[in-house]
Amino acid sequence: DAMVIQNPRYQVTQFGKPVTLSCSQTLNHNVMYWYQQKSSQAPKLLFHYYDKDFNNEADTPDNFQSRRPNTSFCFLDIRSPGLGDAAMYLCATSRGGTGNEKLFFGSGTQLSVL
Amino acid sequence: GDSVTQMEGPVTLSEEAFLTINCTYTATGYPSLFWYVQYPGEGLQLLLKATKADDKGSNKGFEATYRKETTSFHLEKGSVQVSDSAVYFCALSDHGGAGANSKLTFGKGITLSVRP
Numbered sequence: 071d072a073m074v075i076q077n078p079r080y081q082v083t084q085f086g087k088p089v090t091l092s093c094s095q096t097l098n099h100n101v102m103y104w105y106q107q108k109s110s111q112a113p114k115l116l117f118h119y120y121d122k123d124f125n126n127e128a129d130t131p132d133n134f135q136s137r138r139p140n141t142s143f144c145f146l147d148i149r150s151p152g153l154g155d156a157a158m159y160l161c162a163t164s165r166g167g168t169g170n171e172k173l174f175f176g177s178g179t180q181l182s183v184l
Numbered sequence: 185g186d187s188v189t190q191m192e193g194p195v196t197l198s199e200e201a202f203l204t205i206n207c208t209y210t211a212t213g214y215p216s217l218f219w220y221v222q223y224p225g226e227g228l229q230l231l232l233k234a235t236k237a238d239d240k241g242s243n244k245g246f247e248a249t250y251r252k253e254t255t256s257f258h259l260e261k262g263s264v265q266v267s268d269s270a271v272y273f274c275a276l277s278d279h280g281g282a283g284a285n286s287k288l289t290f291g292k293g294i295t296l297s298v299r300p
Contacts, residue, residue: 074227101286112188112290113228113273160228164286170216170235170277171286175227 073097076161076176083151084184091146091179093161101166102144103173104136107158119144120166148181156183186211186278186289193294197264205259205294207248207274215276217241217250217257218288222271231259231272266298 075094083089093102101120105113117126119138133155135147148155158180162173191206209215219231219241232241237252248259257274274291 103287105290110292112292113288115287115289118287162228166286168286170233172230172233173220173228173286173288175220175229177225177227 074161074163074174074176076159076179078179079177080180080182082182082184083148085153086150089148089151089181091148091159091161091181093144093146093176094142095144095163095174096142097163097174098141099163099165099174100141101164102138103162103164104144104146105160105162107160107178109157113160116146151181151183153183156181186215186276188274188276188289188291190274190291190294194297195294196297196299198299199266200263201298203259203261203264203268203296205272205274205296207257207259207291209255209257209274209276211255211276211278213278215278216286217248218275218277219246219248219257219259220273220275220290222273222293224270228273264296264298266300269296269298271295 077092103118104116107113116130137145158178160178161176164171164173187210189208216235218233220228221231222228232243234241234250240249246261271293273293275288277286
């Protein structure tokens with residue numbers, strides 16, 4: 071009964087080769103988030119969608135893009151991965167609207183860049 | 185900007201020991217405060233939260249009290265179990281009121297290992 075599903079669990083790509091990470095949810099939540107977590111660091115918010123409205127964090131590099139074709143799916147595209155983009159990428163969802171509600175996380179995708 | 189500072193880890197305890205994990209924060213508004221836990225191989229999940237000063241969040245024997253005067257939200261448990269072994273993240277949401285979304289700022293996390 072997984073509610074936020076991320077695929078794949080592990081992803082290996084080559085330096086400069088575009089890569090897409092996937093997230094799906096069965097909760098029908100309005101908000102979907104992407105976080106980047108590097109080793110021994112805090113998870114860092116990259117961007118989020120409220121329904122179809124995209125909200126980018128000010129310090130998210132242009133190399134990172136996102137798509138949300140429908141309520142259930144959200145994708146993270148890295149156009150030209152660098153070695154510094156190797157990290158765990160976490161997808162999360164929430165109902166949205168109150169500002170203090172619970173987030174539901176997927177298990178993450180560990181990205182390696184060779 | 186907002187920030188969350190957690191004590192350095194890892195922490196190793198014997199079963200039934202008392203646990204304290206320190207967390208302090210910096211925020212411009214009146215944030216909500218959270219503890220999330222990540223068990224091995226799983227995603228982060230909410231452990232407890234507090235939305236205003238002096239609130240106490242509790243769950244599964246864990247407690248944390250929102251202390252505005254010391255800007256802290258320390259996590260405590262009176263008697264830890266082996267099954268509590270996990271990574272614990274303190275977080276805040278400086279949500280700006282109704283209609284906003286929960287954008288969490290996390291601490292680095294701390295690994296807790298409990299020995300039988």
